[in-house]
Amino acid sequence: MRTYKDIRQIVMERITSNEWPMGELIPNEQVLAEEFGVARATVNRAIQEIADAGFVERRRKAGTRVVPRRSRDAIVQIPVVREQIENMGENYRFALIARHIVPATKAAARELSISTGTKAMRIVCQHFAGNDPWQFEERWINLAAVPAAREQDFTSVGPNEWLVREVPYSNAEHTFRAAAASEQQSQHLGLGAGDPVFVIERKTWRRGKTITWVQLTHPGDRFSMITRDDIPYSDVASV
Amino acid sequence: MRTYKDIRQIVMERITSNEWPMGELIPNEQVLAEEFGVARATVNRAIQEIADAGFVERRRKAGTRVVPRRSRDAIVQIPVVREQIENMGENYRFALIARHIVPATKAAARELSISTGTKAMRIVCQHFAGNDPWQFEERWINLAAVPAAREQDFTSVGPNEWLVREVPYSNAEHTFRAAAASEQQSQHLGLGAGDPVFVIERKTWRRGKTITWVQLTHPGDRFSMITRDDIPYSDVASV
DNA sequence: TAGTGGTCTAGACCACACT
DNA sequence: GTGTGGTCTAGACCACTAT
Known part of the structure; x- marks a missing residue:
């Protein structure tokens, strides 16, 4: 069975490979749930995390869009x-x-x-x-x-x-x-x-x-x- | 009704106020779900995010523990x-x-x-x-x-x-x-x-x-x- | 108004690791 | 073996916002 992690990875690959181009809408949760054969909540969790990481933006009614330019964040460990x-x-x-x-x-x-x-x-x-x-x-x-x-x-x-x-x-x-x-x-x-x-x-x-x-x-x-x-x-x- | 965000904040306050001291176990999901009157999945989501942010560590069977020392990460925006x-x-x-x-x-x-x-x-x-x-x-x-x-x-x-x-x-x-x-x-x-x-x-x-x-x-x-x-x-x- | 994501639930089963 | 967290589901209702 497909887990939310599988879906998260598949979606990320579609983004990073430009299958889903920057700035464009991606399919909605219902469609993806059917494609992957999982519940909508599972797709939601996967894409939610991708949104938290900053690669897509989600808005009700408008859908989910690939963020155009990836401004790079660096996570610096402040040394002890x-x-x-x-x-x-x-x-x-x-x-x-x-x-x-x-x-x-x-x-x-x-x-x-x-x-x-x-x-x-x-x-x-x-x-x-x-x-x-x-x-x-x-x-x-x-x-x-x-x-x-x-x-x-x-x-x-x-x-x-x-x-x-x-x-x-x-x-x-x-x-x-x-x-x-x-x-x-x-x-x-x-x-x-x-x-x-x-x-x-x-x-x-x-x-x-x-x-x-x-x-x-x-x-x-x-x-x-x-x-x-x-x-x-x-x-x-x-x- | 209490949302997962409410619970996330309450739990964070108990951590930062030392009500749940560093290094100690916190109550398990079932107990917290009963305390807050929500489903276990709701507590799970709240604490999951706190764990992702690095304030607690979760292990099956062992439970959830407040991370002892908070090593500070800084998120630096690499300027364009x-x-x-x-x-x-x-x-x-x-x-x-x-x-x-x-x-x-x-x-x-x-x-x-x-x-x-x-x-x-x-x-x-x-x-x-x-x-x-x-x-x-x-x-x-x-x-x-x-x-x-x-x-x-x-x-x-x-x-x-x-x-x-x-x-x-x-x-x-x-x-x-x-x-x-x-x-x-x-x-x-x-x-x-x-x-x-x-x-x-x-x-x-x-x-x-x-x-x-x-x-x-x-x-x-x-x-x-x-x-x-x-x-x-x-x-x-x-x- | 309608379509999208946001969230909750109750229950279930599983994976893991402590004993 | 058993208690904990990890995850999924089907359905439901809500919140927002584009049109």
């Missing part, structure tokens, strides 16, 4: 620094450089959505792969959102690992960019001044309160992010 | 350069710098999975936002995979737009990194030698044949990628 280093077979080490409770700078206040001058926690630290510096971390924590951070000294458990445990479900915004290393960054990363660095900037919040804002800086010559984006539900050979 | 520039309200312009059919270099042959010295198409071009250089493009096309490229001069339609039309459904691998601008890159992007650039590298293939390998270089001080990652199916305020 300890895991990333250990997966490389290197020894992970973390070093706290500074931990202060100080008035927020203008930039920090803007990112944390607090008033300039409000006290917040500033943390600077660094992560090593073996003996090589891997990541330099500059962080602000909004103490109004996470008051328990006051009790943490962050010498043994890094701020990220602690925050992930403390506030497991938060929204996030990431920015990736290339920059020239600041003097402090280049010193801690063992680079020359102005050398290129890859910066991941992350802001997380929950229920309207910003929790933390952090800049993670990596040596440009030793870091990259890779993502592999295959056509789902398809037999298009992936290698 | 023309759209990106036009969305900024700038005028898009494209300029072909070189188009040759030449023996593949060692690096190009490796990336295209062809023998060193096999003839392939080399394209160098550049994209402008208004009068400012925005992206410098260095591309190889595998002529064995896309023979029709020989007939294209790529003076009016850029190679990317042409390839997207010619081979709409291909698999892809993206790499993001920071680098120092090469001499050619810095000249065309109006940068100083060694200035930081953000490089997007893309390789696409279909049915085992690599189609193209391209490096897209952007001025580090004018380019970044941003991604916003909200907890789905949840009322966790997103601002």
